[in-house]
Amino acid sequence: MALENADFVRKLRAVMGHDHWEEDAMQRRMDEARNQTNEFEEELERQHHRDRQRELEIELELSQRRENLDKAERRSILVKKLIATFTILAGMIAAVGILSRVLQESKLGELLLSGWTAPAIVTSLVVMVMSKIWADGWGQDDNSFVELDKRARNEKTRYRASQFDALLATINESVKDVEGSGKSKERSRTIAGGLSFMEQMRAVIESLDYQIDYAEQKASTLLDIGRRFVRWGIWLYVLSIVIWQVYLWSVSFVFNPGIISGMVSSSLLFLIVEFLGAWYLKQYRHYGDSAFSYMKVRSSYNRYMLAYCAVVQFSGNDLPAAKDDILKVLAEPEKWPDFKEVTTNDFNYMLQSVESLGAVFEKLKGVFGRNGKDNSERS
16 A cells, blocks of 8 residues: 555656646747747837848938039039120120111111110110020929929938838837737737827828928018019119109200100109018918918827826826827817918909009099199189
8 A cells, every 4th residue: 555655656746747847848939939029029119220221321411412512503504604704704705896886877876875874784685685695594493393292202201201100109119019918919909000199190290290381481481482582672763763864864854745654664763662572471371371371280289188187197007098188189170270371362462463553543643633622612
């Protein structure tokens, strides 16, 4: 009986030792699998950092090449402008000399060469041509709408960059799910369509920031163009006044229909230039309103992000309650900006300005007519 009990004890110990050995072997296999998974995850992160570093190096190299190309293009444009300037000045001098000899014997030549008409015409042509050449008329201006749209199409937007980062985050979460822990599985289930909630909101906010910057760049360009029109219109009008005064002094202030028509034409040209400047300033306000509207939309998404962070931070481990709170925030109606002033029709702006100017002239006519009538009655 004692021998049987001893054999039973030995067998029981052998079985328990074998089970313990199998448990140790299983634990070792699980540790090896976990270590392999961690090594794979670390290698993936290192590869991601290397790819990101390589991408930054490529972007830096491309930006340097683009800058060098821009500098070479600007130098080429400067050389072309200098050559065109010397060529046009030489051509103008030769043309004036030839025309003066040809027209010297005719009555028209005597009329043009005797007064200020020919110098004024030649000076105006030279100023117009030189201003056209040196006002960045050749090549694309860096602040033009075409160049802004080209950069917006070619450059990588922030939204795409955010999608790429979110996709890498999704891959990392998928790798963590291999470990088999319940926490990693729960975190991987929060990702829908390759983007988590925070990544999606951040991508939308950054895309709105890009649109705000884009609208502000166009608004700044329109403001600069409008100010340029207004400034050059005023200088043109002042120059025309000086030229007409000098011309009238040269002819002893004798008026004729040609002089009057020239003065009226100069005034109308000044009004048209000022109307164009005012139209550009109005378009500047349009893009400024667009940027402000994007800011209003962005504030809504900032409110969503703030609500999400508050719910996640203060809800604790109650995930269903946090989900309900976030859905309540998202279910609130949006307060979108009013686009009536942004989408107003601006094509009749010049006509409205002319009508307003006509109304002012009518009022002035009535005032002067009433004053003249009162003076006649007193006399």
